[in-house]
Amino acid sequence: MSRYKLKKQDVEDLVTGAAILGTGGGGDPYVGKLMVLQQLERGKEIEIVDMEEIDDNAFVVPVAAMGTPVVLFEKIPSGKEAIFSLNLLEQYFNKKVDFISPIEAGGINSTIPLVVGAERKLPVIDADGMGRAFPELQMVTLHVYGIKATPMALSDERGNAVILDTVDNFWAEKIARAITVRVGGSAWIAIYPTTGKPYKQAAIKGSISLAIEIGRVLREAKASGRNPIDALLDLTKGYELFKGKIIDIKRFNVGGFARGEAVIEGYDNYKNSRLIVRFQNENLVAIRDNEIIASVPDLITILESETGKPITTERLKYGLRVLVIGFPCTEKWRTETALRVVGPKYFGYDIDYLPIENRMRKISTLT
């Protein structure tokens, strides 16, 4: 597709894919799905464009929701808030936006830009800044490529509006997070305003179509009687990391983030083994019997064993039987500079990042 109008089936598939790419975070995609389907039912069009279609001088603005998924899930948003933030930023720049971009490929933030695109009649770029979900504003490839997060606009559902212009993207995160916490845990942002040229260098191409493709492959596998997980792992070049039952779950809401860990007791091939998955909004590391077997920026997703449905971190609960999978992130996250922003060390784990392929090769050699 170079320019493509989104269909109802695409939205269903995209939301499934976004839940997988969300690696446990990004909020419940079901809410996002309802928001987008409502737009289509009202006759609005959502146009997706290839990254190459963007003019070098085009004004590109990513839009997103910010906050802890737990809170996001409790309040059903209308989508107006994100449009309000976009309008604010246009007003501030005194310039009309040409293209909207997702900032995350996972969870509810893969659908927010679609709603804004439909309402504002603006094309949405088939790309994003993460290729997955991440908890902090500077954890985007746009940041790694030197694009400023600010001027950014933030608003809440009451209509409170803030424009931030910070000395760096870390300060954008800190101040925006403090505001988000203060206004109740979720806010709506228009961020990383930029032009086509730097955007095309920095963004992760094809994120929307990848999410749709994941959803489609899963759906078709189910329909044809093929094992959907196998189909998913084929498509994402992923690995089955673990199978088991959740026997403990800890959560603490700290500084505007949903942090915690799930302890999973293995069965089948994983009997007598334990897997711990630690998260900060998103799943960060998978530790099997004290050995790290996967870590950020690679993707770790927990699925319900029975249904194959991805589980967001806020839905993890005692007794749930789960399948944990992992798959490689984009190469843009694997540079030294990028790993300083999203590698395990940033999240407080004193280990070097090893691509999941290498870790899996090592493990399969050992067993």
Place this chain on the structure above:
Amino acid sequence: MSRYKLKKQDVEDLVTGAAILGTGGGGDPYVGKLMVLQQLERGKEIEIVDMEEIDDNAFVVPVAAMGTPVVLFEKIPSGKEAIFSLNLLEQYFNKKVDFISPIEAGGINSTIPLVVGAERKLPVIDADGMGRAFPELQMVTLHVYGIKATPMALSDERGNAVILDTVDNFWAEKIARAITVRVGGSAWIAIYPTTGKPYKQAAIKGSISLAIEIGRVLREAKASGRNPIDALLDLTKGYELFKGKIIDIKRFNVGGFARGEAVIEGYDNYKNSRLIVRFQNENLVAIRDNEIIASVPDLITILESETGKPITTERLKYGLRVLVIGFPCTEKWRTETALRVVGPKYFGYDIDYLPIENRMRKISTLT
């Protein structure tokens, strides 16, 4: 004075007066004094204008520092930060400011506007929005008269900048406070942008000249051998509330505010009596042997017995011998609407406000 150029002696007097009007809060005025004197020494002029001088359509913007006095006192500011916030707001409105106003008559915020006025060559109005110091952004007569606190600009000493446009002034306070805490405890604001007409209805006239007058009266009393406290109480129509030694002091920094209380054991006429002064940045209530004898919005100031120097809440300490005085606030604070914003109930005391004159009359009748 209708238009008056501030002299060095005025600054010395003003700072003394501002410390009295600061009722324990507003930060250490000594820092503010240095900032203003530096301007005069560099040959800059500070022009003070009467409120009546302002054209109905003039663009008026108050500037101030925001934060806990403890933090304000630890960092010596250059004044550039407040100018930065003012410039931000001008940019946002795309309109030049005609007059600067103090928002507080107490502490460091009585001097910040003078520094900005000197640097930006803008006249400073002889008025303010409190007639004293108060801890929260909506606690200004401008709010009571319906003027919006936003659009407001906030910046920190690093250069982080935020524009807020909130649904009401309480939300301006909440969001700006959260940002201030996040950036380290103090920030610089340009707030309540308005025009001459509503400003003149809402502001408290003569705050700068009152502060200068207080300082002058104290200085002249000392020089002539008259009791300076008597002179001060004459000028402010105030009362001696208590004399004693601080025997306990509690502090907690909560939600960006310096809260706490001082327990004072009486001597002289107050032997066998105890006074508790509770504060939130500023002194809020004076409780003598379980009876409230003065409360916000009336002014309660604690002075060192020996020197007559006003003491900010962060300087209160065990063993200090103090004199506590109280004096009536402006009539603008005594309406029902205003008392909802700054009366004792807002601060969590379940009592009706009684003007200090009435409380004192009652007490003198009883004794």
